[in-house]
Amino acid sequence: MKIALLGYGRMGKTIEKLAVERGHSVVKKIDQGDTYDFADADVAIDFSVPDAAVDNISMALKSGVPVVSGTTGWLDRYPEMVALCKENNGAFIYASNFSVGVNIFFELNKKLAQMMKALDSYNVSMTEVHHIHKLDAPSGTAITLAEGIIEESSKTDWILGNEESNKITIKAVREAEVPGTHTITYQSDVDEIMIEHKAHSRNGFALGAIIAAEWLKDKKGVHTMKDVLNLS
Structure with missing residues (x-):
């Protein structure tokens, strides 16, 4: 080719x-x-x-x-x-x-969102960490993950950094030469559930x-x- x-x-x-x-x-x-x-x-x-x-x-x-x-x-x-x-x-x-792994993670994210949809005691948020050279924030991957959750939940949008009750808070961190880490967290008063994809290289x-x-x-x-x- x-x-x-x-x-x-x-x-x-x-x-x-x-x-x-x-x-x-x-x-x-x-x-x-x-x-x-x-x-x-x-x-x-x-x-x-x-x-x-x-x-x-x-x-x-x-x-x-x-x-x-x-x-x-x-x-x-x-x-x-x-x-x-x-x-x-x-x-x-x-x-x-x-990334093949990330695309599997996209599907896992949607499945977890489906399972959590009826559990109002949990709030979902996301953290994405990338190298300092990355031009956009949040990452495109984080936006895709947020859209997957929105499809399966009562959340209506995502928001960078701040907190709003009907939106998914995304925290974007730019650090050294990190290729890309995305963490989804569902947190309640009694526990939390996390799924994460971490790239080791590009x-x-x-x-x-x-x-x-x-x-x-x-x-x-x-x-x-x-x-x-x-x-x-």
């Missing part, structure tokens, strides 16, 4: 290393300010920055190249990219986190994106990691 990397920062370099180890080749590295050129690329993997993501995804879709995007912080324009994918009969996967995120690209390469339409991992 021939890959065009959209964004060549820390994640881009990790994806390149793991992709080569899996027998793939990186034929293009397109960073901010570079000219778009998707010649010879079978698939594009986008781990850029929020301001560049929409242009990156758009140009790849218009060029007929399937896109896997893990850039967060731009989702207010996600419906536009879905429409553009359909308009161009393209293929597109966005995930706030491509390799899990990068490998999941490559697995998604391998799966998407010859497909059409808008998909998710639930499709890739058959978690539906």
Whole structure:
């Protein structure tokens, strides 16, 4: 598989290393300010920055190249990219986190929320910890986890840092070189229940994106990691 990397920062370099180890080749590295050129690329993997993501995804879709995007912080324009994918009969996967373990954690989070729904004595909150270079807060993964809880509970939204009775409080911590830790806590007066996913390196995120690209390469339409991992 021939890959065009959209964004060549820390994640881009990790994806390149793991992709080569899996027998793939990186034929293009397109960073901010570079000219778009998707010649010879079978698939594009986008781990850029929020301001560049929409242009990156758009140009790849218009060029007929399937896109896997893990850039967060731009989702207010996600419906536009879905429409553009359909308009161009393209293929597109966005995930706030491509780690196989995290995507299992997403499903576990929803299941626990279902079980806790009727137990009013417990209040749910979340803490996410990432490296000091991360640009967005809370993380896209934390937002996805919060949305999963909201689907299955009386909570109506999430809020960063503060506390409101009908919202999920998310605490975002930026610390050293932490790859990513997400903790969900249900607390009552008598006890607490916690589930946690802790990444040991960026390799899990990068490998999941490559697995998604391998799966998407010859497909059409808008998909998710639930499709890739058959978690539906």
